[in-house]
Amino acid sequence: MDVMEAINNRRSIRRFRGDKLSNDVIRTILEAGIKAPSGKNKQPWEFIVVTGDKRIEMIQVMRGGIQAFKAQHGNVGSAEYSANIMEQAPATIFIFNPYGAYPWQEKTVEQQITETVDVQSVGAAIQNMILAAANLGLGSLWICDIFFAYEELCKWLKKDCQMVAALALGCPDENPPMRQRKSIDEVTEWI
Numbered sequence: 536m537d538v539m540e541a542i543n544n545r546r547s548i549r550r551f552r553g554d555k556l557s558n559d560v561i562r563t564i565l566e567a568g569i570k571a572p573s574g575k576n577k578q579p580w581e582f583i584v585v586t587g588d589k590r591i592e593m594i595q596v597m598r599g600g601i602q603a604f605k606a607q608h609g610n611v612g613s614a615e616y617s618a619n620i621m622e623q624a625p626a627t628i629f630i631f632n633p634y635g636a637y638p639w640q641e642k643t644v645e646q647q648i649t650e651t652v653d654v655q656s657v658g659a660a661i662q663n664m665i666l667a668a669a670n671l672g673l674g675s676l677w678i679c680d681i682f683f684a685y686e687e688l689c690k691w692l693k694k695d696c697q698m699v700a701a702l703a704l705g706c707p708d709e710n711p712p713m714r715q716r717k718s719i720d721e722v723t724e725w726i
Contacts, residue, residue: 538666541666541669541670542666543713544669545665545666545669545675546674546707546710546711546713547675547676547677548674548675548676548703548705548707548709548711549616549620549676549709549711550620550623550708551620551623551624551625551674551703551705551706551707551708552705552706552707553625554625554705554706555586555587555625556586556625556626556673556704556705560671560673561584561586561626561628563667563671564628564664564667564668564671564673564704565582565628565664566667567663567664567666567667568580568630568660568661568663568664568667569660570663571656571659571660571662571663572656572659573653573656573659573660574652574655575652577634577652577653577656578656579632579633579634579635579653579656579657580631580632580633580656580657580660581630581631581632581633581694581696582628582629582630582631583628583629583631583692583694584626584627584628585626585627585628585629586625586626586627590621590622590624590625590627592691593621593627594618594621594622596684596687596688596691597618597621597681597688598615598618598684599684599687600683600684600686600687600688601614601615601618601683601684603684603687604683604684605683611680611683612680612683613680614680614683614684616680617676617678617680617681618680620676620678620703621701621703623703623705623708624676624703624704624705625704625705625706626703626704626705627678627701627702627703627704628664628701628702628704629681629688629692629694629698629700629701630657630660630661630698630700630702631696631697631698631699632650632653632654632657632696632697632699633696633697634653634696634697635650635654635696635697635699636650636696636697637689637697638682638685638697650697654697654699657699657700661677661699661700661702664702665702668704672706673704673705673706673707674704674705674706674707674709675702675704676702676703677700678701678702678703679700679701681698681700681701682698685698
């Protein structure tokens with residue numbers, strides 16, 4: 536599959552089959568991630584892969600965090616649905632910026648700029664992993680609903696740095712059509 540084919544055929548998958556993924560396949564996806572461009576070649580990413588029986592603990596921790604957030608703040612958006620998706624996926628990769636602070640911590644302007652560059656770099660790594668998964672015939676879902684269980688997941692994962700996202704991976708059990716996209720003319724201005 537060429538890059539444009541992977542981009543055009545990639546879909547966000549929300550239903551996975553139970554097939555396990557080998558460590559070699561996951562390593563191939565991670566390898567694609569670490570080859571992403573990064574500002575100043577800082578490579579501001581760290582990954583934690585959750586597979587097997589640890590997924591049960593992960594989901595319990597996430598659901599507990601979601602419930603705590605809901606009790607304190609109310610709306611949790613699609614977080615409960617995302618937890619259900621993560622429960623089906625045979626692998627979830629948590630992606631961290633080891634140089635970043637927790638979202639609620641105050642930052643200087645310089646820290647905010649540096650962190651923005653780092654998070655953009657992490658986004659490139661995630662995109663590379665998603666395209667690698669598509670190339671391997673796998674499905675993926677980029678998940679940010681982890682923020683509703685942020686503290687609980689960081690504690691469980693033993694990470695004291697900025698969690699950016701999670702990526703659910705597995706064999707797709709659906710083939711959704713591409714969602715509507717804005718046209719180039721709607722989002723582009725030529726000067």
